[in-house]
Amino acid sequence: MRQSARRQSPMLSAIAAPYTCRGAAASTRPEAQEHLQTIPIVMANASDDPVRQGLVASLARPGGNITGYIDAAEETAAKRMELLKEAIPKMSRVGILWQGDSPVGAANFKIAEVTAHLLGLQPQSLVVRQRDDLENAFRAPVKGRAEALYMAMLGGVFRNQQARVLDLEVTTRLPAIYTRVNWVCRVGLMSYAHDRREKYRGVAHYVDKILKGADPGLLPVQRPTKFNLVINLKTAKQLGTTIPSTMLYQATKVIK
Numbered sequence: 001m002r003q004s005a006r007r008q009s010p011m012l013s014a015i016a017a018p019y020t021c022r023g024a025a026a027s028t029r030p031e032a033q034e035h036l037q038t039i040p041i042v043m044a045n046a047s048d049d050p051v052r053q054g055l056v057a058s059l060a061r062p063g064g065n066i067t068g069y070i071d072a073a074e075e076t077a078a079k080r081m082e083l084l085k086e087a088i089p090k091m092s093r094v095g096i097l098w099q100g101d102s103p104v105g106a107a108n109f110k111i112a113e114v115t116a117h118l119l120g121l122q123p124q125s126l127v128v129r130q131r132d133d134l135e136n137a138f139r140a141p142v143k144g145r146a147e148a149l150y151m152a153m154l155g156g157v158f159r160n161q162q163a164r165v166l167d168l169e170v171t172t173r174l175p176a177i178y179t180r181v182n183w184v185c186r187v188g189l190m191s192y193a194h195d196r197r198e199k200y201r202g203v204a205h206y207v208d209k210i211l212k213g214a215d216p217g218l219l220p221v222q223r224p225t226k227f228n229l230v231i232n233l234k235t236a237k238q239l240g241t242t243i244p245s246t247m248l249y250q251a252t253k254v255i256k
Contacts, residue, residue, distance in 0.1 A: 040216045043068030044203045059221040067219040077111040084177045093122045095141030098152040100129040108152040138168040149176035181230045190231045194224030228252040
């Protein structure tokens with residue numbers, strides 16, 4: 001029965017690994033573009049604004065064959081900087097590590113930079129365009145007397161570089177906030193991000209509705225509603241950083 005359903009539904013090839021809408025990737029191949037204009041697509045990991053990208057007419061009423069869940073990465077960028085400042089109240093300088101060839105990374109850097117200024121901080125741009133830039137990017141904040149790191153990393157250059165990045169962070173002995181919890185489970189100080197399990201449950205729900213006949217163009221694109229703050233107290237102790245008790249009460253998870 002599953003095999004029959006797979007043959008009958010053109011959507012299943014797209015949802016086996018939910019399509020991620022990033023940039024203009026869908027237009028790189030004419031044959032891919034033709035299929036993507038007709039097959040229902042449920043976004044599961046779109047970090048940018050699908051309206052700005054021209055993928056949907058609006059979030060409330062997509063109007064085409066694409067719907068799903070977006071990360072709203074830019075919206076959480078400012079919150080991370082605020083949390084970093086709250087964790088280290090006396091901080092005056094912060095290094096912002098970001099990917100130079102990523103439009104989303106650039107947008108996140110700009111938001112983090114503006115938020116830093118609003119908080120009375122002096123931001124330092126630590127741009128990485130290729131893997132060879134990583135070591136210099138981690139030396140720079142030490143020379144620039146940064147007191148913390150804001151890691152605006154979204155893949156690309158940083159993909160498969162977790163161990164190297166974390167090792168370099170240890171050498172700086174600077175507290176850092178990340179975009180994902182898996183970085184904090186080892187040596188990162190804290191992370192703030194949307195709840196991925198909530199998102200994927202929502203994606204599965206949308207897939208089920210579409211397979212039962214729902215029009216993706218009428219299903220609103222959803223923003224995250226649940227966010228997780230994870231704090232690693234072991235790292236805080238090693239760095240000599242005292243996390244305010246008010247933050248510990250806010251945290252979704254505290255690693256001891």
